[in-house]
Amino acid sequence: MSTADFFYEAGALKRTTRSGWALARMANRESVADHSFRTALIAMTMAAMAGADPDRAAALALLHDLPEARLGDMHHLTRRYLDEPKPFRQVIEDQTAALPPAARELIRGRAAQWLAQDSVEALIARDADVLESVLHVRESLAERPELQRRWFDYLAASIETEVGRTLLEEIRTTGPDDWWPRAVDRPPG
Template sequence: MPEQINTADFLYEVGVLKRTARTGWALARIANRESVADHVFRTAVIAMTLAVTAGADPDRTAALALLHDLPETRLGDMHHRTRRYLDEPKPFRRVIDDQTAGLPAPVRDLIRARAAQWLDQDTEEARLARDADVLDSLLHVRESLADRPELCRRWEDYLAASVTTDAGRSLLAEIRATGPDDWWPRTVSG
């Protein structure tokens, strides 16, 4: 049995995600590699936005998105080709249980409940948070591969196929119709 950690240990461990690079982008030869924490931040904002659009709980949905990659502090970031060789989701549940064992019961129970909800994908909030995860990846592809349109399109099509909610598909269409730099001129006053 692993040694129990306290709350400060847990928070230091969470900080590892700021230094953990996402690995899937190496497959696409994307030089603009982000950390897991970079990805999680925008994913949580997307999740909150999707939840409001869908009439779901935005706070719960954002919390699911914030916690969805927590096991990567111990497992590292694994792209989808790696994950299919694992007995998923059992390793992720075990990591969450180990990570939270020494936390105060209310904190431990909340994190475990949200992690289970994410892994089970049995609520609207979990499905919206999952779509947010995919949509953040799609945004990153569009930002990073604008100069390689054929590769960008292939990645976009691959990721788009994973979006399952109506709110997610609606935002997907808006993202695909909007360029990564279109926001800038709209925000600059004359």
């Protein structure tokens, strides 16, 4: 394996569909890479709002699903039957083995922080992961309000941070299409 191999492997996440949405018979199934991008952006924003380290929170969120390049996406029902942290650690070690030492240690360290969930940035990144899914539910299940509400409530129950709860309420009261008329109506600058 080489650094280029690592990048190609990470690219597999662009072709790995998130599996949990199949349970909802959701047509708009995003890739793991789609999910990870917005999760990192949410984590960075949340950390800034909470006075935490935005770069660290974004890095944790960006890396949180990297093992899925090898394991595939595992929704919560699948994870119930697996000893998830052990394979996650092993996959990260294997994926980063050929990287230059500084990069290898950075990624392994951030992955360990994600798993430990013992810093404000890790908790924020985890909440960002959930909030990204809440946004996807709001965007994709508008035509099925009862199922949207059930998924929203299920996901919302796992939000742990104050900033996460604040954003959850904002998401609850803001429609997925509300942003663009406001952007168009607002004068530039």
